[in-house]
Amino acid sequence: MEMENLNFNILASNVKLFTNISSDCLGSMLQCLGAKTVSYRKNEIILMIDDSIESLGIVLDGSVLISSEDFMGIRSIITVIEKYDIFAEAYVCANITKSPVTITALDNCRIMWLKFPRIIQTCNKACQFHSRLIENMMNLLAIKNYQMHQKLEILSKRTLREKILTYLHLNSVKMKSKTFNIPLSRNELADFLNADRAALSRELGKMKEEGIIDFSLNSFKILH
């Protein structure tokens, strides 16, 4: 346990998994769940595909990238997990013990690992936070489900241009502005949209030329 430098108030108010759990309880709860925080450097691999998983991760600092690779070595970027969000929760809740994905640090980051299955398997059900934690998890899984639906909405488009537009539109809605930055490089965006990087650049160029969007590096603007 290395929680000397953890601020329970910040955790309780920012991590949605801990909604309605008082910061007083948090210490003992984290202990019960075998919490461990680990630091990783930028680009370090946090979890390799097929590694065993027994914990879910909470991003305390930085952000991480969830990706997979097919038998041809083609990388597919599934999503980016930002500060205070959690990852691998579906796997531990569905008892999937081998990771189907690779997880990489996008920046220097700090991850708290929670042996969440304990809450179901061995935890004394009398503890105060037990049912609250499960209810929060149910809610988070439902939301993540909805987010995956959005990703499916992008990939279900038949042309690259429509995929790009759907991706940019979702970002614009999320940022509540027609001007916004995206968290992915060109290469990463191509792997996220499952397209060729050159084709992506070409299509972005055409769209700029036609006055539909404007962009420079990671800064985008929807004009139309």
Next chain:
Amino acid sequence: MEMENLNFNILASNVKLFTNISSDCLGSMLQCLGAKTVSYRKNEIILMIDDSIESLGIVLDGSVLISSEDFMGIRSIITVIEKYDIFAEAYVCANITKSPVTITALDNCRIMWLKFPRIIQTCNKACQFHSRLIENMMNLLAIKNYQMHQKLEILSKRTLREKILTYLHLNSVKMKSKTFNIPLSRNELADFLNADRAALSRELGKMKEEGIIDFSLNSFKILH
């Protein structure tokens, strides 16, 4: 309430949402959740996109198709829900009140609607099944999350042939046989893979010619 012809034992043992809930409890629980069963004819629209949703559905008979449509009118098939499985659960758990999808009856079918949000909002938490139901739901959402991951795996392939192969492979694994039937027509499969029907037929023909697969109507065989 129209549960005269419901067999609680069958429900309790087949519907995963009711795992570890005794059939004795089921009656009062269903009442508490405002259960209603409704019948639909083949091809009838069960729920239209943008309709309000306050209940999750349990398929008691038949099967239903979840799809969406973009602004161009292009249909995208998201998934098929089979007997005893549930649908719309992520929306009610994430408080999404307008349906992002259209739900259609694939056969004549019978659906039980449950006002699940009651369990969180107004239910007396002392009731026996409360926490069990939430834990089951957490588990189901995690599994569905994993299933969506598989769909993403299909759509993330860059060529139609790879999408087809991934789809057939997942079906083969699910059915534990190299020979199997698929639940989708050609038209539906095209909309599921988000491809053109003619292109799908062409590619299937090529693959048969090359000796990779064999098929006739809905019956497929992986040869390689």
Next chain:
DNA sequence: AATAGTCTGTTGCATTTGCAACAAACATAT
């Protein structure tokens, strides 16, 4: 300053795919 490495954009070319139109097989209704 020089070097190596990374990221983005560009372009020619071959392949894949979407689109449209048509044909054959089959089912359904009158």
Next chain:
DNA sequence: ATATGTTTGTTGCAAATGCAACAGACTATT
């Protein structure tokens, strides 16, 4: 029996996309 509609397969053509190779801008290291 006829007519109508649905499903599947086929094919020519145009457009989109992947692939490969290269160039310029930028960064980090020595």
